[in-house]
Amino acid sequence: MLAQIIQNLPQVLIDGLTLGVVYAVVAIGYTMVYGILELINFAHGDVFMTGAFIGATVLFLMLGMGFLAAMPALIVFLIVIVVAGIATGLLGVGIERVAYRPLRRKNAPKLIALITSIGISFVLEDAVRFIAELKTGNYIVTAPSMFNHKFTLDIHHIMPFFDNATFQSSFLLVLAVTIVMLVSLDLFVNKTKWGMAMRAVAQDRDTASLMTINVNRVISVTFFIGSALGGATGVLFMIQYGTIDPYIGFILGIKAFTAAVLGGIGNIRGAMFGGIMLGLLEMFAAANLSLITHGAMGAEYKDVFAFIILILVLIFKPEGLFGKAVVEKV
């Protein structure tokens, strides 16, 4: 049994990492908004989905105009991801303006904003579904396949107790782009003036506003960055899995939120770590659960496994792996 699990490990790590980095970037969107507003923005999963659809639209437009044949795939990809990122960033700012800011101005309870975000999530899902199925009546969209060169990692040769692992070039792309996104976000938050303003607002909104920080603008910027990252990840998801539908945001959003909680909500590095860990756990469970339980529990219980780990972590460390225990603000 153990031998089989180890044999499979390289492949599981690669697949888990792909899923994990996607969770990680989406989790950042949750955690950033929570850090600043103490609002769980449930619409974020659907911003991610909208990003995937905007990316697909741009890709189809470019395909229609013959750009795809004329340009290297990497440049096409960069254009798509940048367009989708900016568009979803603006979408996020718009959502904040229309839905959350009026509530905040009226000092509405936080629960109201939370329910509003669930409403926004439904609006986004159905709006995208409506547009996607206008033409064909079928809302499952399949993107043209890109970056499907296959690699085989020949680990078996070096370490005979491992099996070979295979992956596609899209995996490298997803990994590279998310790492770039994560590192630059970390630098932005910790090294720039805007990042400092963001941290200040997160710490204490009222005091920050006394220190000449334009709180509303900082919140807008936060929504822009979180949503843009989410939308860009949607494009990565589309490239990696090829097929998207308007409901991908729901399950993935819930899992990314879980990842954010696992890492300690409000903590950006925690969200990154939580996402990657959740992806790895899930993939490990899907590949090995029936081996471990001798067929009593199949791969369908992978989420149960991942969430049991989450519960265990939260029992012993309720603030999450990287979270700091909250001291009551005075």
Place this chain on the structure above:
Amino acid sequence: MNLKKIIPLVAVVVLLLGVISGCASKSGGSKGKQVIEIGSQSPLSGGSATLGDAIRLGAELAIDDQKAAFAKKGFEIKLKDMDDQGDPKKGVANAQILAADKNVLALVGHLNSGVAIPSSEVYEKNNLAMVSPATTATVVTDRGLKSVNRICARDDFQGPAGANFAVKTLKAKKIFIIQDKTAYGSGLAEQFRDQAKKLGADIVGYEGITVGEKDFSGVLSQAVTKKPDLIYFGGVYAEGGLIIKQARQKGLNMPIMGGDGLDSSSTVQIAGDAVKGVYLTSVAGDVSKTEKGQAFAKKYKEKFGKNVESYSAYGYDSAGVILKGIMNAINANDGKKPTREQVEKAIRGIKNYDGVTTKVSFNDKGDNTYAKVYIYKFDQAKYPPAQEAEISQ
């Protein structure tokens, strides 16, 4: 009462009377011909809209074809199409609407067994005959309802037929089974598994996935370690297409087999080139094989501008059976509009109806005794796949 209050009151009363009489004259308007409506229920939106729409269009074509024959008898036939969204709740709600409309005498209905089962309880109460083009779960007819009929084969025939083909023709010894945990997917997978075991094949894995997810690499990594020589998938194309694609990416190049849930052009669209070497069992025959079928495909294309899907001809034949039943009932009723009970009996009584894809004779449960299972293979990334074998009961 002062006059100021009376004037608006009179105005409102007059307006209401006007509205009521307006409605009355509308319903009395088409007195020349009696209207008979044929209901249709299939998913027109959502993940299986491709298949659901094909059923509706097939039924529409059948009704168009027979309009003249019914007009001669003094009846106007119409299609009343509804979208069940592949959702049992929606299906039952629509069933109530159809049952409440007295002009609806029968319906072509349901792609999904899970939707057909609760909805048919409503039909049974209202004596509304249902002819299903595509529901394959055994429970659909095994409850012995008078109103429920189907023209396609059953899962306890489709699953084992697939297993026979996999073990005997493809010589599969080690089989890895994936199912999607729905009534349809797990039912089919179990039927397949039991028959394959009986034939001496080794089931090296039996795993479930969640509908709506996109990443199945975990399950497939497990398949890689088990080194099966056939993978069987019980489920629908949205997940099936991705499983095929991701399996090929992982270097699983053995044949992959599935049920009629994969029998759609969307499987090819999602899986792309990876679809080569995929086998599927379907209860739907290939219409391009017969002359009648080719003529049907051409007419369908002309009218709707779409290529025929697997279930288009079954939608057409279901509606054909219904119309034939209604016609028989009209004749038996001296040319007057028959009741639902009469239509229900007439439809169940149909023998040797010669449709576009299949002959139809209902047995006492409402199953079609001529139903066949067909086995297809994708040789290239193109729909429809090539027919490999045809298995009768």
